[in-house]
Amino acid sequence: MSFEQYRRDAVECATIGYFRDVSQDEPAKKFIRGFQTYDNGLNMPVWNGAGGPPMAMTSTRDSVLMMNPDQRLKEVQAVQVGDVERCLTERGYAKFTLTDRQDRELKRYPKGSDARRQFLYRLASAAR
Template sequence: MRVLKIAGWALSPFMAFLSQDVIAAQSAYTWGKPGVSRTDYDADAIACSLPTALRDVKRDREAKVYVQGFEALERENNMPPMARPADEEGIAAQANRNVLLKRIYDPRRQVNSLQNKLQKEVETCLIGRGYSIFPLSKDQSRNLKKFVPGSEERRDFLYRLSTNAGTVASSSLNKNSH
């Protein structure tokens, strides 16, 4: 049963794992490979997304920097009251220090960087299996929003789009160079 749940989630890598530069350029994309069978489509989705989804990232530089920053900010925020200066100047200095620490460690940047790294792993796998990324038209995007994420109807809709040779070829972005 767990594999089925993962498989259902894994079918979404075609929408979920996109580089930030691709997402910024247009709102909705998917991946396609004309002529791929539904069995192979599902298997490729799982094969490309599952290793990344299950990967332990604690050794990645971004995760280490994030944890280091979190721990520094946590220590700073949990200093005993007596160790903090009580006057206004001391409180302002403490606030400035907190802001500087957040800027130094920039947790959002670390999370975004790690997410982009993981997304690129999935993209590389999909491209290696012959898939191309392409934008959805406004009508396709509107229709996609009608389906519940993870639903069989949504997966069917994306599969039909991804196997349409005309749709994929005419709007492909990567041409195996992404």
């Protein structure tokens, strides 16, 4: 397979994941519900039992931590990555694990650089 075909497949499959409508997927629904719950909590005072002014139920930081947005976002991204992986598998690509040496070498190349793409192409070609 040529480098051009490899790049074309990569871009086409990445586009599928990027433009996926995740709004009806359960991880996205959980993410949205979390923000709605957080927003509702901010607008709901808790009355002071001593007859004083209302108090905030929890700090903003605590509310955000309870929502766990980082985990929810990872779950949404996993759906998108799954689409990309399926697309690549359907085109004959196989998943492989980098050796420690390959991983160190990969880290030398800036993300998005042609050198990094060429390095990954050589690895992918050897794995086929």
